[in-house]
Each structure stands twice: as C-alpha cells, then as structure tokens.
Amino acid sequence: FVALSFVLAPLNKNKGTYSEIPQNLYTPLDQGAVITKHGSANPAAKRYLEFLNSSAAREVLQRFGYGLPDTK
Numbered sequence: 001f002v003a004l005s006f007v008l009a010p011l012n013k014n015k016g017t018y019s020e021i022p023q024n025l026y027t028p029l030d031q032g033a034v035i036t037k038h039g040s041a042n043p044a045a046k047r048y049l050e051f052l053n054s055s056a057a058r059e060v061l062q063r064f065g066y067g068l069p070d071t072k
Contacts, residue, residue, distance in 0.1 A: 004065030028067065 007018045033052050039045040051057050058068055 008063070008065050 004018075004020065006012060033049055035045050035049055062068060
C-alpha cells in the first residue's frame with residue numbers, strides 16, 4: 001500500500017496501475033495544522049498556515065488525491 005499522493009506524483013503518474021480502497025472500508029485520517037508557542041514568533045509559520053487555508057493549497061491537495069477539508 002502506498003499513499004495516493006505518491007501514485008499521482010509527476011514522477012510516478014504514468015507508471016503502473018493502482019486501485020483505490022473504497023472509503024467505506026476504512027476510517028479517514030483527519031489531519032490538522034497549528035502554530036506552536038515556539039513557532040508563533042516565526043512569520044513564516046503564520047504565512048504557511050495561511051497558505052494551507054488558501055484556494056491554491058486546496059488545488060494542490062486535490063491534485064495529489066487528498067480529500068479537502070471543509071471551508072470555514
């Protein structure tokens with residue numbers, strides 16, 4: 001088993017075949033992002049978190065086979 005993002009990566013996209021496991025056969029992994037107390041002083045951490053909530057990031061996630069989080 002490998003992540004769908006690995007299968008869809010440009011270097012692997014047209015190599016071999018794959019089958020997705022039906023979603024009703026597993027519990028999805030919900031992932032999140034936070035800025036830690038230590039990272040709160042880092043402007044790049046804030047920009048990265050803002051990027052993760054952007055439409056550009058949603059496009060990247062979707063392109064690599066990730067489910068999209070609900071919008072706020």
